[in-house]
Amino acid sequence: MQTKKTSELKGRFGEYGGQYIPETLMSEVTKLAKAYEHYQDDPDFQAEMMDLLKNYANRPSLLYYAKRMTADLGGAQIYFKREDLNHTGSHKINNVIGQILLAKKMGKTRVIAETGAGQHGVATATVAALMGMECEIFMGQVDTKRQALNVYRMELLGAKVNSITTGTGTLKDAVNAAMQEWSRRTSDTHYVIGSVMGPYPFPTMVSDFQSIISKEIKQQLQEETGKLPDAVVACVGGGSNAMGAFYHFIDEPTVRLIGCEAAGKGVNTKQHAATIERGSVGIFHGMKSKFLQNEDGQIDQVYSISAGLDYPGIGPQHAALADTKRAEYVGITDDEAVEAFEYIARQEGIIAAIESCHAVAYVMKLAPQMKKDQIIVCNLSGRGDKDVAAIARYKGEKIYD
Amino acid sequence: MSQPLRDTKERKFMTEQRLREAFGKQHKAFIGFVTAGDPTFDKSVASILALDAGGADVVEVGIPFSDPVADGPVIQDADLRAFAAGITTTKVFELVEEVRRKSDVSLVLLVYLNNIFKYGYDRFFSKCKQVGIDGVIIPDLPMEERGEVLPFAHKYQCALIPLVAPTSAKRIPQIVQGTTGFVYVVSSMGVTGVRSQLDSNLEDMIAAIRNSTDAPIAVGFGIHTPEQAAKIAAIADGVIVGSAIVKIIAQNTAETSKKITEYTRKMSKAIYKINREKSL
Numbered sequence: 198m199q200t201k202k203t204s205e206l207k208g209r210f211g212e213y214g215g216q217y218i219p220e221t222l223m224s225e226v227t228k229l230a231k232a233y234e235h236y237q238d239d240p241d242f243q244a245e246m247m248d249l250l251k252n253y254a255n256r257p258s259l260l261y262y263a264k265r266m267t268a269d270l271g272g273a274q275i276y277f278k279r280e281d282l283n284h285t286g287s288h289k290i291n292n293v294i295g296q297i298l299l300a301k302k303m304g305k306t307r308v309i310a311e312t313g314a315g316q317h318g319v320a321t322a323t324v325a326a327l328m329g330m331e332c333e334i335f336m337g338q339v340d341t342k343r344q345a346l347n348v349y350r351m352e353l354l355g356a357k358v359n360s361i362t363t364g365t366g367t368l369k370d371a372v373n374a375a376m377q378e379w380s381r382r383t384s385d386t387h388y389v390i391g392s393v394m395g396p397y398p399f400p401t402m403v404s405d406f407q408s409i410i411s412k413e414i415k416q417q418l419q420e421e422t423g424k425l426p427d428a429v430v431a432c433v434g435g436g437s438n439a440m441g442a443f444y445h446f447i448d449e450p451t452v453r454l455i456g457c458e459a460a461g462k463g464v465n466t467k468q469h470a471a472t473i474e475r476g477s478v479g480i481f482h483g484m485k486s487k488f489l490q491n492e493d494g495q496i497d498q499v500y501s502i503s504a505g506l507d508y509p510g511i512g513p514q515h516a517a518l519a520d521t522k523r524a525e526y527v528g529i530t531d532d533e534a535v536e537a538f539e540y541i542a543r544q545e546g547i548i549a550a551i552e553s554c555h556a557v558a559y560v561m562k563l564a565p566q567m568k569k570d571q572i573i574v575c576n577l578s579g580r581g582d583k584d585v586a587a588i589a590r591y592k593g594e595k596i597y598d
Numbered sequence: 599m600s601q602p603l604r605d606t607k608e609r610k611f612m613t614e615q616r617l618r619e620a621f622g623k624q625h626k627a628f629i630g631f632v633t634a635g636d637p638t639f640d641k642s643v644a645s646i647l648a649l650d651a652g653g654a655d656v657v658e659v660g661i662p663f664s665d666p667v668a669d670g671p672v673i674q675d676a677d678l679r680a681f682a683a684g685i686t687t688t689k690v691f692e693l694v695e696e697v698r699r700k701s702d703v704s705l706v707l708l709v710y711l712n713n714i715f716k717y718g719y720d721r722f723f724s725k726c727k728q729v730g731i732d733g734v735i736i737p738d739l740p741m742e743e744r745g746e747v748l749p750f751a752h753k754y755q756c757a758l759i760p761l762v763a764p765t766s767a768k769r770i771p772q773i774v775q776g777t778t779g780f781v782y783v784v785s786s787m788g789v790t791g792v793r794s795q796l797d798s799n800l801e802d803m804i805a806a807i808r809n810s811t812d813a814p815i816a817v818g819f820g821i822h823t824p825e826q827a828a829k830i831a832a833i834a835d836g837v838i839v840g841s842a843i844v845k846i847i848a849q850n851t852a853e854t855s856k857k858i859t860e861y862t863r864k865m866s867k868a869i870y871k872i873n874r875e876k877s878l
Contacts, residue, residue: 216742217711219668220773221787223740224765363674369665376667381788383765480712480738481665493687494716495664 208397213513216396218483225383230398232303249294254284260417265544273567277577287579288438289320295406297324300387307331310389311375313368314505315347317391322356332356335375338366340504365498368508392435393512396483407441415445428453431576432555434506436515438578457555459501460528468500472511473519473526486513502531505552529555550579617732617779620655620704621814625870627655627836633676634659635685643696648855650703652862661690663710668737670791672841687717694729706733723754733757733779741773770806777813785819791841793820824868831872
């Protein structure tokens with residue numbers, strides 16, 4: 198399978214991946230690749246990482262059987278992988294622990310990161326505090342407003358938050374700013390990329406760190422039901438939680454893998470971020486992949502209600518999985534995601550991140566079409582406390598956080 | 599892994615020659631940068647001609663990109679002005695044709711890889727040859743990935759100008775192997791933009807490059823004063839100035855062309871003082 202380490206041609210997934218970055222960063226990225234290739238097989242590194250995942254991040258996360266939703270939808274058995282119960286409230290911490298531990302081994306004293314919804318920024322600021330590293334976060338100005346509480350959270354954890362005003366002031370612009378900062382200062386600084394994107398080794402490394410999600414799902418579901426899932430559903434922005442949830446099922450052909458993209462106000466409007474559905478092949482942010490762009494290769498200004506899915510590209514592994522049709526990608530609109538946000542709260546007493554609710558919305562469509570002896574596992578990538586005020590406003594309530 | 603830029607045996611190409619001649623004069627080369635379409639199509643044509651009139655040996659024309667990760671705020675703003683005036687890749691080539699009617703100055707394009715990729719590699723370099731572009735600088739194409747672009751640059755005799763950064767160190771021999779046109783030395787880390795202090799390590803970098811190639815070496819990123827230019831010219835073959843010129847263009851007055859010519863003259867003069875020690 199082309200997405201597995203053993204057959205990878207140094208970060209190539211079909212035609213996608215690669216290392217398309219300025220020469221100022223190549224030397225550092227090469228060092229990082231060498232360090233990762235070394236430590237990924239180092240038992241001490243792995244043991245240290247597992248200890249932090251278990252004793253600090255609260256792994257393994259629960260695989261929860263959603264009894265009421267299953268009954269209400271009347272089809273497949275629905276399980277949620279509760280990444281929202283991790284420390285800092287999302288799957289992001291899995292990757293951050295791995296990368297900051299690696300940065301420390303490389304002798305770095307400072308980490309920088311981009312963030313959209315703030316979940317990756319919070320996770321980075323948290324682990325930086327734990328490991329005594331200096332931390333700077335880059336966040337689009339629009340996102341600092343819609344996720345104001347997370348900005349304060351990062352500052353509370355000792356990070357400096359830079360509000361980025363260029364472009365659309367969202368995730369793409371935060372990535373640009375973080376890359377520029379890294380090209381200024383690599384000697385003591387590691388850039389903790391938050392998704393399965395960027396130049397090699399990032400997509401490989403981040404998907405390896407996130408693969409613990411599917412490793413646990415496989416084991417937990419085996420113990421509980423003795424079966425493999427029939428479908429795994431996850432939301433996709435850059436695609437890290439989905440890669441994590443798919444990883445150990447890629448070689449299991451009976452398992453459907455479904456990524457849910459942000460269709461915003463509809464894929465026929467200009468306000469969406471549905472990269473697989475509407476994008477084309479391009480080269481940006483260090484990788485060849487699919488992007489939303491115009492015929493000249495200028496990157497589109499995309500939109501989603503969810504700051505974490507508001508990105509014009511997707512990780513190269515997903516582009517390859519889509520090409521080979523191993524995974525399916527579907528669009529979920531703002532309205533559908535908000536409906537799912539309310540539905541899962543009422544049915545299961547879970548306030549899930551609006552990003553994750555894109556996956557929940559698809560489960561609501563898919564479950565009734567499936568048989569009662571079939572199983573869907575949906576990755577609940579994050580908790581939704583951060584979204585409550587914004588969703589209230591979306592529904593016309595006049596409250597501010 | 600990386601591909602040499604060209605087999606050292608095959609060397610004589612028309613466009614490359616014009617670039618070589620630009621570096622082969624009795625003085626060191628001055629290279630000025632303009633963003634295509636900034637602030638309008640006609641005005642950027644006038645700016646390029648003003649650079650030529652002031653004595654620029656090469657003009658670097660930037661194709662605006664929506665997300666120019668290697669550029670600082672001055673050039674980012676120039677890109678936004680050019681987009682507001684409706685610039686497209688097709689129009690950049692029309693702009694070059696317009697310049698070519700009035701000037702024979704050596705022209706190179708500064709372009710992010712996605713713009714070339716979407717235009718089509720073959721179509722892009724064929725168009726470069728047709729309109730008289732001598733070389734291309736691609737800031738986000740390291741040697742590891744240049745194998746996918748090189749065959750097309752070769753086919754249409756366009757120099758693919760390699761970039762060397764302060765952190766390149768051991769990578770230098772491979773980066774500059776088979777260079778045509780010139781080697782672009784990035785003077786300091788970070789993005790484009792004027793700086794008061796340049797990297798102290800520059801002399802070592804240039805020495806390392808000279809050990810691996812006889813191609814001319816031009817230094818860019820941060821240079822804006824005649825004093826800086828003279829210092830650089832004492833050790834390199836050319837000086838590249840971008841943001842300082844774009845700042846003049848940003849003022850957008852009736853005097854813009856005149857100011858560009860005057861600035862170019864002042865900078866070239868500072869460079870001309872430095873005698874050529876060896877012929878290329």
